[in-house]
Amino acid sequence: MLGSLRKPLSPRHILLISLTWLSPASAFDLEIHGSNTVGATLAPMLVTGHLQQMSEREVRSRATGQENEQVLSVRANGKSVSVLVAAHGSSTGFRTLASGQAGVWASSRPVRPGEADQVRQQADLTALESEHVIAIDGLAILVHPSNRINQLSIDTIGQIFAGKIGNWSQLGGENLPINLYARDDRSGTWDTFKSLVLGKTFQLDDSARRYESNDQLSDDVSNDPGGIGFSGLASVRGSKLLAVSDGNAPALSPNQLTVASEDYPLSRRLYLYTMGERTPEHARALIEFSLGAEGQALVAESGFISQNPIAVKPRFDDSVPESFRRLTQNYERLTVNFRFAEGRTKLDNKAQRDLLRIKHFLDQHERSSSDLLLIGFADTQSNELRAQMISELRALSVRRALAQAGAANVAYTGYGHFMPIGGSGDQRNGRVEVWIKIR
Template structure:
């Protein structure tokens, strides 16, 4: 008997090694369709895993990825992509180790998941990519652009015919994502809810962006909205918010979040996550992960220096910057009602510092330009915008960056409509320029 016990004891480590590493992801279809599988495969390959195999799950919009790690242990990753809200439900029920969402967690969801910790902390709420909600029509539609007010009127059913928008076409056919979708939740939050209207009852609803975009591209009377990564043959319309210029969801305009319907793509982890879940999130944030983000048609958070074309409406100091310097592809934003940087900005600070270091521009080559929203007291908007730039300078200084100059431009050059709070929040930002 003792000899048998010794034999069994020696076999235990081998049995433990054979136990599969199992990771479960649930949530956003926008992310789960292609981006999450690509990130999982990329991470496995970076870890020298072998026999990596991707196959459809038992249900539509589900994926199973299997592999063998470097020590010979089996790995299994299940991805269930049925909408952002389903990710938070699965996380709360213990059916997921990580939730993917194409919109921020709501107050109600945060309260329901309080046992998992504060899911708005920097480690638990991680922005891994940017996306633009593209407003799409049939390729032959002659419409040149839309405002967010017009978008609301169309999707709420207040505008029924294309002729009301100045183009021929007859009745407007509406295409929208379903109620579980983070894309729909984002569109609702950015377009419908601020104007106190609801999606028209005759809109055709889709679980995923791919079939929606395909349907729009085949219907001459259609208008819809989808992830930028799923546009394909449809025509993408420029969108304006208030009096701001109409913009297309280009990589540059989405990276800076200047495009009115820009949104962030999130991974949410519990306060004490599985090591494999944390490892995947960190890989997604890495340069290798961000390269995969770009290849999948989303907008990465890697920092680039961009030329900005000057316009007569620019303030003289800003126009001079545009002529002599380059703007970095990020706008640093703040937590609502706070002078503290938001979670994305905290990681962007590290990316900015890394870029400046690699470019040999850590010392007195960067200029911070702060912006804000209108205030009743003269000069207050300019003061607050400069204070925002100072807050960014303090954080950059901890990363070894010595800033050349601070500029506060107040409520100049808004990127959103100041009539609504969400627009004012977007206008409170700091740009980084480099000589």
């Protein structure tokens, strides 16, 4: 049973619930702790939208006196309902969730195995009822607007932030020293950058300036002609955004399609985590709202990428084979990819919810499942026949899952290990794209 498919709780029901999992000392009805990327703008918008469903009165916001914290409250049925949003980094959110202080952990990275093990007796944080993908973000590589560099490879970015490339002239730019701007160690944005860019090959140079805030980092880069930094996509502001390439795949700029489909090599998921069956009903209702169509519309408004599918006609570059152009010439691509849990053949938690999003898209636009085409892809294999078989099996797996969600008999095919979006061995290469006929 999908956690996001239960009948939504009514505002009256929400007001009557008992929040037994919260710390008795809490002055708030719900506490959300964690990522600055999520907590700076997105989480307050989602909380505000959720509280507005409970009352016709204005939702009020006040500071706590602590930086990157705010309290959102509304008066409903004679009772004040208040929610604290504290955005001090993804790791802080896990600690407060595990202690029972927070009802929701906001994170810009997936839960770590060690963290999941710490609370496994209370809840499985990797399960569908605990792990909730609320938005897709692109890790933005930022430079000054005057910088004439337009794209970089992940390896080159790693060398820059490790201090191995120290002047823009080495990359075809101006003769200017490179100044580094990075998020702090408590940040999920830093964890993502460290994992996707630095890896085990590079270490961040000691000269890098560190920030708790995405917005402040971006503002400082936009004022430094020699600067380069990284932030969440919603914090590009006045900086220039670079396209990024991975391995032999073409460079991609983060946009609605490349980020929503997670084709962009520095795309990432933004999460809300809860404690499974121990989740307070107020937190559960907020999750339901956030994953639904109204919540996802607020995700788009906040500057992140919504998971509500839309149809897009991609712009193909010269690397796209003619056979693929013919295959998709009468189709548009939906902004969703189906991916599989690492090391498994079953769909991951996001994909489980995307099944119903596609069914809702079809119903909303009065389309049928016969309008869809699933195209499976495989990572590099020892021979083309094996790759073709794997890609078709992946597409068939999604076809069966869609049938269970109410969209039966969807057409499918495999495209082998051609058109990779990452380097060899990148899990993102093994995907299933969703296309829909042009009317």
